[in-house]
Amino acid sequence: MKKLFLLSALSASLSLGGYTTAQAQQNETGIVFRKDAFADVLKESARTGKLVFIDCYTSWCAPCKWMEKNAFTNDTAANYYNAHFINYKIDMEKGEGPELRKRYGVQVFPTYLFLDSKGELVHKATSRMEVSEFVEEGKKALDPTRSLTAMEKAFNNGERSKENLLSYALALQKTDRNKADTVSRMLIAALTDADMLSPLGWKTIQAFAWDEEEKLGKYFTAHRDEYTKKYDAKAVSNVKERLLSTALYGLIRKKDSTAFYARLAPWLNSSDTGIQRKAVMMEAEFYLTMTNVKGFVKVTDKALEGIMQRDDIGLSFLARRCQYLAKGSQPFLQQCYKLAKRAAVIDPKEYGNQSTLAKICQELGNKPEALEAAQAAYDLSLLETSKIQKIAQKELDAVKEMK
Template sequence: MKRALLLVLLLPLFAIAQDKGMHFEHGQSWKDILAKAKAENKYIFVDCFTTWCGPCKYMSAQIFPQEEVGNFMNARFLNVKVQMDRTDKDNEEVKKWYDDAKMIEEKYGIRAYPTFLVFAPDGHAIDRQVGGADAQGFIARCEESLKPETQYYTQMAVYSNGKKDPAFVKSLAQLAQKKYDMKAAATLSKEYLSQQKDLYTPENLQFINDFTMSSKDQGFAMFLNNADKVNKVLGPGKAEKKVMAIVSQEEIFPQLMKKDQSAPDWNAIDKSITAKYPKLAEEMLLKAKIQYYSYKQDADKAVANIVAYMKKYGHNANSQELNEYAWTIFEKCDDMKCIEQALDWSKRSFKDAEVPAYMDTYANLLFKSGKKADAITWEEKAMNKAGDTEKKNYEETLKKMKSEL
């Protein structure tokens, strides 16, 4: 009897807890949602998600249920969840939305998940957002979706109605890229560049760098054939890095991850890449081999290619690469000469910014090289700079180091 009474007393508390987050509409069609939004003069927020999308699950489990998110969204929007994929576990409500989901996907070019669409109370699309965010970031994005000057579809309509001066076209191209409408971004970026007399200004080269995604883009040929001119403005090696990233993605990586799991024909890859990009081929191939053998967990070949790459091209490695290569040496190599080299790479990785994870790598290499007191000092520095989540890991490492003194 007491237990039953307790449950009765707790039910209102459960209801309050469940009432705090975003409220999503159920049992209605898209046509119904449009009619309700118009009648209530509310905007429509549509969460386009899939069942396999990790960030989608994170938003649903961690962000949408938060009270501050619910307070903001429920006051301004009718909130709708639309499942974009189809599975054999779909319930009847999901199945009833199949046609509307397909229409939304095709009409608004949904290519990444989660994509959030925002509609005005009269039903016309005004904005889109792509990707997850924390609670404050999500609310900030939704606030922007209520302002005409930051609404993607509203600004696209301004463009369609004739506003096409260079400054506006440039900002719209950047907005399209931010909103992950890559087809529009490519078209707008070409239009902006066609309006420019000098493509080699700092402003234009940075824009070109941001919009060069493939070998078909205008910037690829510029960066390939005029690297010195580009690097003089953007910085040493910037042109080569852009070209190598695109070539690797388009021409090398597809030959590494074969469906039949067969080993790459490195000689054939070498011959093909060298013929097209003779100055960059060796560096690209070494980096590709590092990635491939690291993925395959072939320690000996991964280490050998890291050492070869760093010997000849180490000056081109960025902080993240320096840390990754140093950590691989820590994990896979017991040769002291190799470890001493990795210590140098590791120390370079946090020369400009003391990133705790990079300092942790350095500390572990010091410990492995026998410099245990120095290792403890650097692990303490890493721990003191780390956030709460990282700090626990570094505390454990520090404890282990001290126990082995």
């Protein structure tokens, strides 16, 4: 009887322990990521029959942190991924990360891998995503007709309908841009005028129309009103702005000021703040290319007091671009400094802001401020990758050697 009691108690204890573990997992907020070694994760996949989902991240990747905060903690995403996958995440610069990065060709962060129990790739995607898109990627991984591996196999077997080409090209956009270009060109060549206004044609235009002089851009421009009536007006506007950006950059390269300002006019007169920022960036690029200091100063001074007065990222970008194209021109560099200084004041804890300011001060021969910014950049780099730390150290050493 005593033995029976002990066995019963042990059985109850084990059952309670199992329940407690499961309950703890259920009570966790967001996706439950395993902390085992990669080999153990594959064993769990084999035991359960579930695919492995891997979040490939780095400590310095801003989109990775956004996903961690906004997608992985979302109930809808968590419920789906916890139910259908063995979830695993790994820093691609630590532990087993570098080996897995090489094995699966991880080039950008975040990258999402979906593997079978043998470690074979089933599906792959990249970039920051909204919850609905992130869940959709999981559904694709489980669909034997929509996963990246399945679409690649179908393509190689000659299954090249327009629908298949579009799906494959869209998937490749997130994993292999060169191959995506090849497949998208095949799709575009196959599209007829009758296809262009169809949902398939519209999806193709949204993804691959970049130049208003090419097939997709020409058709869209000629039939824009029809697209506006048939599809989402904001999406139509996005394609329009993208095509205009390409055209404007082309006119900048040609240094055609008359045509450039004629095309830029809608942006200059827009009430949309996002479009206004684009106009500033484009006009600044024009003046830099034309080596027109007065024009560049006028545009950027106005932006400093207006649309970009709190936009440290935009100002820092303009400062770096200005420094690159200034080629030592002191008047340009003085304005570069003004932009970089404001960016560093807005957000002094942003590595890029301090690094940009340090480089410009160094080029201007301003050692005290260059040293202060370079030291700040180095201190901030300690929160980044070892590669960035080495760059920051090299820049700090160069400033210290200034006469």
